[in-house]
Each structure stands twice: as C-alpha cells, then as structure tokens.
Amino acid sequence: MAKYLMKGNDAIVRGALLAGCRFYFGYPITPASEIAEGAARYFPKVGGTFLQAESEVAAINMVYGASGGGIRAMTASSSPGISLKQEGISYAAGAELPCVIVNIMRGGPGLGNIAPEQSDYNQVVKGGGHGNYKVPVLAPNSAQEMCSLTMKAFDIADKYRAPVYILADGYIGQMMEPVEFPEPVTDLPRKDWAVYADKESKDNLISSIYLDPYELEKHNRKLQKKYAEIEKNEIMCEKFMLEDAEYVVMGYGIVSRVLKTAVEKLRDKKVKIGLLRPITLFPFPKKEIYDLAVKNCKFLVVEMSNGQMVEDVRLTVQGKTTVDLYNRMGGVVPTTDEVIEHIQNRFSV
Amino acid sequence: MATKVLRKSHAFYDTYFRNPSPDKKMLHYCPGCGHGNVHKMIAEALEDYDVADKTIFISPVGCSVFAYYYFATGNIQAAHGRAPAVSTGIKRAHPDSIIISYQGDGDLAAIGTAEIIHAANRGECITVFFVNNAIYGMTGGQMAPTTLVGQKTTTSPMGRRPSNEGYPIKVAELISQLHAPVYIERVSLHDNKQRAKARLAIRKAIKCQVDKLGFSLVEILSPCPSGWKMDPVDSMRWIEETMQENFPLGVYRDLTKEAEPYTPEILNPTAEAILNLLDIDTELDFKYERKNPPEKYKNPEMKVAGFGGQGILLLGGAMAQAGMLENYHVSWLPSYGPEMRGGTANCHVNIRDIEVGSPMVSDPSVLIAMNRPSLEKFEQDVKKGGLIIYDSSLIDIEPTRKDIEILAIPATKMADQLGNTRIANMVVFGAYMGYTGLMGKETLYESLKTAIKHKRFLDINVKAIDAGYQFGSDNQAG
Structure with missing residues (x-):
C-alpha cells in the first residue's frame, strides 16, 4: 500500500479510526490540539462521534461512558490536561474499562511551556491517579508508530480491559514522516461485560466500588494479576x-x-x-x-x-x-x- | 374486567442480589428518605413505557451511589459529579438507549456543575433526576450548595452565612436559562398531592427521552431526616414551610409539544470506503527513476528558513514528499521562532538512503535561506563542504564562508516575473534539485499534487519549478 507523508498527530487519528475507534472526546491543548482537529474532521466522516468536551475531566468521563457501552473510545491531551484526567483514568482502571489516552507531553511543572518534555513519565507510567493500578504505556518514536501503536493500544486495551496510554512528545507529534496504513478493522466482537442498552446486557454493571475491604482486596489482587500478565506478554x-x-x-x-x-x-x-x-x-x-x-x-x-x-x-x-x-x-x-x-x-x- | 395488581415494578430486581446486606428485599436508605419514592416512580415509568431493557442507569456518588442494587437495567457507576459526562458518552454510543442520570445536590450542583450545565446546553437526550435535600447525606450532613441560608450543617455549624458561603443554588432556574433543554420542572415529595405531581413529572421527563425530544431535568425536593436531624414528619413540614419558599415548585421549561424528535444518522462504511473517507488513496503508484547525484549531494540534511508566510514549511514538506516518492527515508520537522509573526520560520528535512535517526538538523549540509535573518543565523552552522542556496532578490548581503558551495538565486524576482511572488519557494525547490541533480522534475511535479491544496495553483507552481530547475542546472558548480 502507498505511503503517506503525515504528521504524527494526524497518524494517531487515522490509526484510531482504522482500529475501529469511533468515539473521540477531548479538550483543546497545545501541542495535542491537532489530534482533536483531525478527529473533528475524520471521526464524523466514517460514522463516528467527535465531541469537544467542557473540560478534560468531562472528556475522560465521556470516554468512560462510551467505553462502558462496549465501543472503542479515546481522548488525547497534553501534560496539564492529563493531570486533570487522572481521576477518570483511575475510575476506568478500577472499573476495567478499555480506552486509549494520548499524551503529547509538554514542559512543566505548572503551566510550564509548550515545548517537548518527558516529565510525565511518573504520572503516566506509575498509574498517576489514586489507587493500586497501572496503565500500559506505548511510546512511539516515529509517525509510523504513532499510527501502528495507536492501533495496537486499542487491542491491548480490549484484551486486558484496561485504559492504555500513547505517550509521545511534541516533536513526534509535529514531525512528518512516511506512514503506511493497514486495512481497517471493521468487525469488532461484542464485549460480554459491557452495557449495550439491550436485554442481553442489562444485568451488567460498570463500577469500581467494592465497599467490603475483603472484596476490594480481591479486586485489587485481580488487577495486579492482570498487570503481571501484561508484563509477561506485552513488552516491546x-x-x-x-x-x-x-x-x-x-x-x-x-x-x-x-x-x-x-x-x-x-x-x-x-x-x-x-x-x-x-x-x-x-x-x-x-x-x-x-x-x-x-x-x-x-x-x-x-x-x-x-x-x-x-x-x-x-x-x-x-x-x-x-x-x-x-x-x-x-x-x-x-x-x-x-x-x-x-x-x-x-x-x- | 381488568384489575390493577399492586406489585413492585419489573424495572426493579425482585431480589436485590448486589446488596451485601443479608436482607435482599430492603433498600439501603434511611427511614423517611425520599430516594425510595423517587426510585419507585422512575421504575414504574420505565416499565410503563416498556423501556427498562434499553435503559442504562447512571449511579452517582452520594446516598444513591448504590442505585444499581435496585434497577434491573444496565448500570454504570460514575465518579462524583461526572454522571452527565458519563451519560453523554454512553448515550452517544447507543442513541436508542434511555439514560437516567440520577444525581444529588453535592454531585450535581457543586463538584459537577460544569458537567450538568454543558450536558444541558448540548441538549443531550438524557433524563436527569436531581434530588435536592439541601445537605450532603452520605458523608454525614455537611453543607450542600443548596443548603438554605441559616441552615445548620456539620460544616456550617452556625448556619449558612451568605457572607461566607453564598446563597443556595437554584438549579431548575439556572438550567432553564439555557436554550437547549426541553423540559425542566421542580417538584416536591412532601405530601400526597405533591408526590402525585412528582410522579407525573418523572414520567414526562422519561417520555421526553423515549420520544427523542432532548434534555429533561426534574429537580425533586426530598427529605433527609438523618441529615437534617428531624423525624420524617417534621422533615415533610420543613420542606413545605421552608424549603419550598427558597425553591419554588413548578414547570420552568416545557417544549415537549414544540420539540422535534432527533435521531442521529447512522453511518457504517465498508473497509474500502473508510480508506477513501480518511483520504488514504490505495491506488497511488508513482513510477520514477532515481537519479545518481554526486556523492556530496546524497543524503542531504537540510534546514529551510525564512519569513513566516514565505511558504517555508511547505517548501520543506515538498522536499520530503519528493524524497518519499522516490522511496528515500525522509523526515520533516517544523521549528518556529518564538517571534513567528514577521520573524523566521524554519524546518528540518532529511532525505536519506537509510533510516533517519534524529530528525533534527543542527549542522545542515544544505541551508536554504529565504530571508536575511535566516542566512545570518544559520550560515555558520552549515557543514564544511555543504551548500547554501539563498534568495538574492531579498537578501542584500552575501555569505562569508569560503569552505562551502553557494547558489545565489533571485527567486522572488523570478517568481514575480512568473506572476506571483508567493511561488518563490517552488523556484528554490526546482533550483535545489536542478543544481544538485538529486531528483528529476517529474518527481517534483508529482510532489506538488499533495503539497498544493488548491489545484488551480498547480500550473503556476509547475512553471516555478521549471524556471528554478533550469536556473539550478545552468549554475551547477564547475
């Protein structure tokens, strides 16, 4: 298939759509806004939804809702926006909701600047929000990987029922390189745990509450086992x-x-x-x-x-x-x- | 003759199996609490409209956090205040679903203020039940945004003082200022007559969603005897005599007769159509013959610099595009000066036989300078034996280096003669290729197809390339 000269940020949008993602919820922030702009342009074209949320917090919670509905959903932001999303990411990890979160890192702390930094390693790789959880993190270094790892991220997310990060920087996002695109994924299987608003799924519950300490410990052990499985299978x-x-x-x-x-x-x-x-x-x-x-x-x-x-x-x-x-x-x-x-x-x- | 059998709605589980309490038939709410009433009215409406199977109930944070114990529907538990955002996500994913966003006063009117305002403002086709009991029940009786002036809570022990805590927020009034909502009403649970009205309002709000009319919200004044430290009877009286005064009951918006049903269009393109829709052309096949330029011109590491507005980034992009067409490894990296307006823009381009490592070019083998500041700034960085191409019609100085090749081209003047100074970048594109022999003109023409967005400008850009190419090959280094 033909190669395309494309920015990394644009390759993420194409990769997500080719992976069958149809829902994008985001809030503009430099240097990740091009992803939102590309999503606004291309998601509706293929029958998807792009929605500019009122905040980063709302955006990740919209992803939470859509993912609970069993479909592939994503959001993208840059460092300060990721700090705001951490609450929702913790909930998604706790409720075991698959989704993809893109972080095009910028300089910090605080408002910092919009130049490329890698100072979000800790807040992304170590979980970042409250609670005992981890999030698989893929770190592309080319426009091609921005596409292919985004696709891979959706597969990992679904396989393990977990949020997955794409962690990149402004340079990888802004850089244009040739990208080859694979065939689009069209038939994604139904998820037996999700709520589809139908009779078959009506007894399903998406939740991260375990009021009983023993139950919550059990849930945490299950999460840890999942992370151990990810460590065994997914290293690249x-x-x-x-x-x-x-x-x-x-x-x-x-x-x-x-x-x-x-x-x-x-x-x-x-x-x-x-x-x-x-x-x-x-x-x-x-x-x-x-x-x-x-x-x-x-x-x-x-x-x-x-x-x-x-x-x-x-x-x-x-x-x-x-x-x-x-x-x-x-x-x-x-x-x-x-x-x-x-x-x-x-x-x- | 039909007889009315009194029984629990089928939208409730018969046995509340998720409730860890040994009694699987009872609700977890305190005696005298209003949530049970509201749950019952919702469940009966869901059954009557025959929509329980396609309902997804969003449980908030607050006393109703365990609403999913009871509703025999799809259930999602949301973070504090985020139920309207979660509702938005799931409703967009499943437009035929019935979404109940059930929220208390802390959840909706404090931590989730942004989410409710914006969900309402977008006119999300969801139904919000806002249970207003003027206090934080679950956390043990702290002040809520709807706590009345003078009302004592654990965090307003002297009573709510406007000078410190402001006034109670009137949600129904607030939301009714927005354009999109279809139906907004405030009701109360304090006596049978009001409960009957509340029941009708709840049914109407759900029907509004069943009919796909848009956003509906019912605010319900509801007793919290535990939080208020009153008995249930006094609680009802307090709503009637005190709370109602601050939160007047009534319909704040009703467009259910005027509103048009809205069903989003469903698109489900085939794999092939998707590629086309994403502007990915699967048929592209460009035949080229790679040239064999002198060794010194191979694998250029280029910096292209000039004023913002001279098409600098486009020129760099065209270089990379041309390289890609000839199956080189290429990269293009933009780098704006902090003074973009009237200042310099530059980009880094690599065209290599092998994979590009660092895309950043700090010591270029080729510098293309389209204005004087760029030449001054980058001349000294150029590698020994490298090449500088500069626009001599705009730059009134000459490079001082003697250890490099220099091609001075009056690009802007040539472009002007062709009819548009803005194609000076393409003159230089041609000149660089003509001078070095790196690529043939056919490749450059082909690269224009993606670099030039407006097809009507193609011809003049082709002319620019031709003129530049000719100039470049006429002025090759001896």
Whole structure:
C-alpha cells in the first residue's frame, strides 16, 4: 500500500479510526490540539462521534461512558490536561474499562511551556491517579508508530480491559514522516461485560466500588494479576547494535531518535555502544536491561526530564552495573553532538 | 374486567442480589428518605413505557451511589459529579438507549456543575433526576450548595452565612436559562398531592427521552431526616414551610409539544470506503527513476528558513514528499521562532538512503535561506563542504564562508516575473534539485499534487519549478 507523508498527530487519528475507534472526546491543548482537529474532521466522516468536551475531566468521563457501552473510545491531551484526567483514568482502571489516552507531553511543572518534555513519565507510567493500578504505556518514536501503536493500544486495551496510554512528545507529534496504513478493522466482537442498552446486557454493571475491604482486596489482587500478565506478554523494545556493546544508551520517544544517530556516529569511531529503546514503558523491558547489566554493560539513560525513567533502570539492574543520567529539561531537546560529547567524556572513549 | 395488581415494578430486581446486606428485599436508605419514592416512580415509568431493557442507569456518588442494587437495567457507576459526562458518552454510543442520570445536590450542583450545565446546553437526550435535600447525606450532613441560608450543617455549624458561603443554588432556574433543554420542572415529595405531581413529572421527563425530544431535568425536593436531624414528619413540614419558599415548585421549561424528535444518522462504511473517507488513496503508484547525484549531494540534511508566510514549511514538506516518492527515508520537522509573526520560520528535512535517526538538523549540509535573518543565523552552522542556496532578490548581503558551495538565486524576482511572488519557494525547490541533480522534475511535479491544496495553483507552481530547475542546472558548480 502507498505511503503517506503525515504528521504524527494526524497518524494517531487515522490509526484510531482504522482500529475501529469511533468515539473521540477531548479538550483543546497545545501541542495535542491537532489530534482533536483531525478527529473533528475524520471521526464524523466514517460514522463516528467527535465531541469537544467542557473540560478534560468531562472528556475522560465521556470516554468512560462510551467505553462502558462496549465501543472503542479515546481522548488525547497534553501534560496539564492529563493531570486533570487522572481521576477518570483511575475510575476506568478500577472499573476495567478499555480506552486509549494520548499524551503529547509538554514542559512543566505548572503551566510550564509548550515545548517537548518527558516529565510525565511518573504520572503516566506509575498509574498517576489514586489507587493500586497501572496503565500500559506505548511510546512511539516515529509517525509510523504513532499510527501502528495507536492501533495496537486499542487491542491491548480490549484484551486486558484496561485504559492504555500513547505517550509521545511534541516533536513526534509535529514531525512528518512516511506512514503506511493497514486495512481497517471493521468487525469488532461484542464485549460480554459491557452495557449495550439491550436485554442481553442489562444485568451488567460498570463500577469500581467494592465497599467490603475483603472484596476490594480481591479486586485489587485481580488487577495486579492482570498487570503481571501484561508484563509477561506485552513488552516491546527496540535493540540497536547491542550484540557486542560495552555501553548501552537508553531513551524513548524523540530522545531515542537522537540516540540512534549518536550510536551510529560513535560506532564509526569504533566505540562499542548500542541503544535499548523501550517501546512499552509499562510493561518495562526489565529482562532485556538485566541481561545487559550482568554482562557488565555500562548504562546511560537520556531523558528530557529530571530523571524519571532512570529510576526504573536503576531498580532493574539491582546494582550490577552503573547507570548514569544525561538530561535536559524545559523543552530543550538534546542534540546528537552534545550526547556524543557527554558519552565520550563520561566513558573516556 | 381488568384489575390493577399492586406489585413492585419489573424495572426493579425482585431480589436485590448486589446488596451485601443479608436482607435482599430492603433498600439501603434511611427511614423517611425520599430516594425510595423517587426510585419507585422512575421504575414504574420505565416499565410503563416498556423501556427498562434499553435503559442504562447512571449511579452517582452520594446516598444513591448504590442505585444499581435496585434497577434491573444496565448500570454504570460514575465518579462524583461526572454522571452527565458519563451519560453523554454512553448515550452517544447507543442513541436508542434511555439514560437516567440520577444525581444529588453535592454531585450535581457543586463538584459537577460544569458537567450538568454543558450536558444541558448540548441538549443531550438524557433524563436527569436531581434530588435536592439541601445537605450532603452520605458523608454525614455537611453543607450542600443548596443548603438554605441559616441552615445548620456539620460544616456550617452556625448556619449558612451568605457572607461566607453564598446563597443556595437554584438549579431548575439556572438550567432553564439555557436554550437547549426541553423540559425542566421542580417538584416536591412532601405530601400526597405533591408526590402525585412528582410522579407525573418523572414520567414526562422519561417520555421526553423515549420520544427523542432532548434534555429533561426534574429537580425533586426530598427529605433527609438523618441529615437534617428531624423525624420524617417534621422533615415533610420543613420542606413545605421552608424549603419550598427558597425553591419554588413548578414547570420552568416545557417544549415537549414544540420539540422535534432527533435521531442521529447512522453511518457504517465498508473497509474500502473508510480508506477513501480518511483520504488514504490505495491506488497511488508513482513510477520514477532515481537519479545518481554526486556523492556530496546524497543524503542531504537540510534546514529551510525564512519569513513566516514565505511558504517555508511547505517548501520543506515538498522536499520530503519528493524524497518519499522516490522511496528515500525522509523526515520533516517544523521549528518556529518564538517571534513567528514577521520573524523566521524554519524546518528540518532529511532525505536519506537509510533510516533517519534524529530528525533534527543542527549542522545542515544544505541551508536554504529565504530571508536575511535566516542566512545570518544559520550560515555558520552549515557543514564544511555543504551548500547554501539563498534568495538574492531579498537578501542584500552575501555569505562569508569560503569552505562551502553557494547558489545565489533571485527567486522572488523570478517568481514575480512568473506572476506571483508567493511561488518563490517552488523556484528554490526546482533550483535545489536542478543544481544538485538529486531528483528529476517529474518527481517534483508529482510532489506538488499533495503539497498544493488548491489545484488551480498547480500550473503556476509547475512553471516555478521549471524556471528554478533550469536556473539550478545552468549554475551547477564547475
């Protein structure tokens, strides 16, 4: 099939529609507004619904309602908007409602700015709202992945009855690259737990209330079991030049693109370095990291935040090797050259 | 002769199996509470209109959080105040459903104010039952937005003072200021006559949805003896004598006769139609012959810069599009100066034989400068042996670098001669390709098909490419 030059944000809209999603509820925010604009244009065309909600809070609760109705629904926002949605995401996780939430991260804290940052790692990967829950997080690094991982996100959401995040940054959203589109999904199966407003589903209940502590503990155990299952089945990562690597750089999103070029250039200089890019941030590629750690690879994590993913890497290597952080904040994207310089200085290579 | 058998509505479960209490026949509400009355009136209406099977009941947060114990319908429990948003989502998903959004005063008139106003304002075809008992019942008797002036609660122990807490919110009046709602009434449960009126209002509000007329809301003044610390009889008297005065009963809006039924159009396109509707052309096949430019011009890392309004981003996009058509790996990344208006806009373009790593171009091998600030700003970044193309009709200085190739082209002047200065970008597009030999003209023409939105401008842009291409190849580096 033909390729299309398209922005990542536009590829998300197409991917969602090709995945059979027909309901979009959102609130405008830079740098994610293009997703809402694209959704407003394309969702109604194929018989779907686009609704600009009165708030981020309302938007995620509309998704909650629609998802309870057994259909594929989504919302998209950027960091401050995600903070507002956390209540609804906790409810969706508790009521086990599948949906897709896109976060095109921007600079924070507070109003911060609209430049790309990765400072939402903690609020997205660690659950973010109240209660014992986690949300699968897919981190695309190209326009193609903005489409294909959005489609994948809907499948994971339905498979595990869980909200799923697409976590990207302004660069991946704004960048145009060629995208190939798969065939659209048209016949989605009926969900036996959902309320379809018909006789067959009328005894179904969508709820996150378990008043009895033992019942709530049981529910939480069930959720944890589900997350363990997700950790077993759904890990995705990209390995680049890791076979003989002595040094491993890690990063996701736009950072991983910078790191790939840095690795290519350092390899030209005979430095044995490779890239490990988590595509899923939860589940986290712990085994892949640990295997490299016990081979005594030295790690450098590059993040556009105060160092959030690096904590997970350190936890994973269990002191078997060193894990350094190189970070930029405020919307500054590290250049290939500054990363190379840092690596050369730090590791004397 | 037909006889009326008194029994529980079939819209209630016979046995409340979800209730953890050992008594599966009783409601969980306190003695004298109004919720039981309201539940019964709703359930009877759902049965009478034969819509219980397609009803979805939205339980709020508050005493009625467990409404799903009782209603033999689809049930969704919503977060505090969010029932109208949840209702919106499910109603849009299933337009033929009957959605009951059941809310208390804290839920609807405090934490969920935005949700109810906007659901009403959109005219969502849902039915809202607003149980106003002027207090937070479930959390133990705190002040509600509808608590009366002077009324003592656990969080207004001296009585509600307007100077500190403001006045009670009148929801029926407030919502009736909006254009979309079809039916709004305030009723009370304080005596038999009022309960009969409440029953009719509840039926009418549900019928309004059954007939697909639009948004309906019934506000119900309802006793809360536990919260008010009164016995049930005094509670009824308090509603009649005190609450009613603050919340006048009556119909605030009734357009049920005028409103037209609305049924959303159902579209269900085939897989093939979906691709077309998404502007994904499955038939696209462009044949090209890749050129073999000199090694130094391969894999360009480009920065294209100029004024906002010069079509800088479009030029970069056309470059990437052309590259993609010839099956190169490409990327295009916009980067606006903070001073976009009258300032510079620029974008980064990669056209590579192999996968593009970082899409950011900090040291370009090709700089296209369409205004003076861009040339001044980026000249020093260009890689040694790289190429600068600049619009010499707008830039009155020359690059100072001696270690790079330079192509000065009077692009804006040439564009003007062709009839429109705005196609200077396409003149440069042609010039770059003609100069380097990276791609043939056919590819550039093809790329225009997606880059140029208005087909009537295609011809003049083709002319611009031709003129630029000619200029570029005539001025190739010796």
